[in-house]
Amino acid sequence: MQVDNETAKVLDALVPHVPFDGWTSKALLAALAALGRAPEEAGLIFNGGAGEMIEAYFALADQRMIEAAQGLEGGLTARVRAVVALRLAQTEGDKEAIRRALSWLALPSQAPRMACITAATVDAIWYAAGDKSADFSWYTKRASLGAIYLATLLYWLSDTSPENERTLAFLDRRLAGIGRIARLRHGLTKRLGVMRPRRGAAA
Secondary structure, eight states: OOOOHHHHHHHHHHGGGHHHHOSSHHHHHHHHHHTTOOGGGHHHHOTTTHHHHHHHHHHHHHHHHHHHOOSOOSOHHHHHHHHHHHHHHHTGGGHHHHHHHHHHHTSGGGHHHHHHHHHHHHHHHHHHTTOOOOSTHHHHHHHHHHHHHHHHHHHHHTOOSGGGHHHHHHHHHHHHHHHHHHHHHHHHHHHHHHHSOOTTOOO
């Protein structure tokens, strides 16, 4: 999903009302009023209700994260860490809106939407970090980071430490684990390559 500038303005006006009114038509109408726009526009912008508003919010956050992630240095894991830290910093003021969004997405009926939103964000993180993998690791990297990102996000919602220090330490521990798995997989792949018989070799 690509969020255009006009929809982004509505989302920015909407988010401050979410802690009080939730991801509801009431919050949307308040946002339109704040922008001086007619209430009749509500159905034209988000006719899918809460789900569409939430999906657009996270898509916009993905876009802004990618735009801001420029000139990152270090290895791939360090760049991933920097992108996630950037994402948390950019949405620091939206914690209650995100908490409400995650509560709504936790409903059994919203499992497919939750999976779609998470997959899009994780893919955006890898893209912003400069990942260029195109083989099977493309899938394994995203599956691994998906679990890490969601756990980090939930930890962050309750973190009151300066500049999210505890959350970033939590993230570092998880990323260290994924780094160990990647090294083990690489070593195993090399060993299997040595063991694999050459094409055309006698049985």
